Amino acid sequence: MRIAVYGTLRKGKPLHGYLRESKFLGEDRIEGYDLYVDVLPYAVKGNGELKVEVYTVDEETFERINRIEVNAGYIPVDVNTKFGRAILWEWVHEPGGEKIESRDFDDVEFKGW
Template sequence: MRIIVYGSLRRGQGNSHWMTNAQWLGEYRIAGYELYDLGHYPAVIKGEGEIDCEVYRIDSSILAELDELKNDTRDYKRELVKTPYGSAWMYLYLHSVDGLKRIDSGDWVHRKDDE
């Protein structure tokens, strides 16, 4: 199975250690989504933009760990989306983004460049 990561789980980011045992497949810019800044990590919702992602092959134990990480906040749901590497799971934010800063570039790693 595969997973799309777009924020703190990407290479060189604060939570990238969660992806240590995953196989990196490549980068991907996915259309139809918007990226918002929650502080230490981002929120993604369906929308008009594009976001920069990384796609990984993972096993069920990594998925279970990521589900636990995301479910602790109760802020995300997992959805299957198409990528050039095959279908992959992506976590979408469940709450309103009203008042949150949108990262217009769609790139969490370079979000400071948007300011």
């Protein structure tokens, strides 16, 4: 199973440890999403190209991450990547905070929780 991550699960970010045993496939840009940050990053439907990292994960890793994301208010959606279909966790509520024009979480100074 593939997942596409754009925020705190990316390399060098606080939750990346959940992916330590997963296979990194590479980076991509997903059309149709904007990125907002208000402590946490939010991918919402929009007009941009969201920068993501794509991983192959086992079922246990997927279930652990999915539980965290869904409990935080995100929903899993299928997206197309250059590596094939992947799950991305989308924010379907009104986003708060700042819109990140680059749509790349690396351009945000993460201040933590």
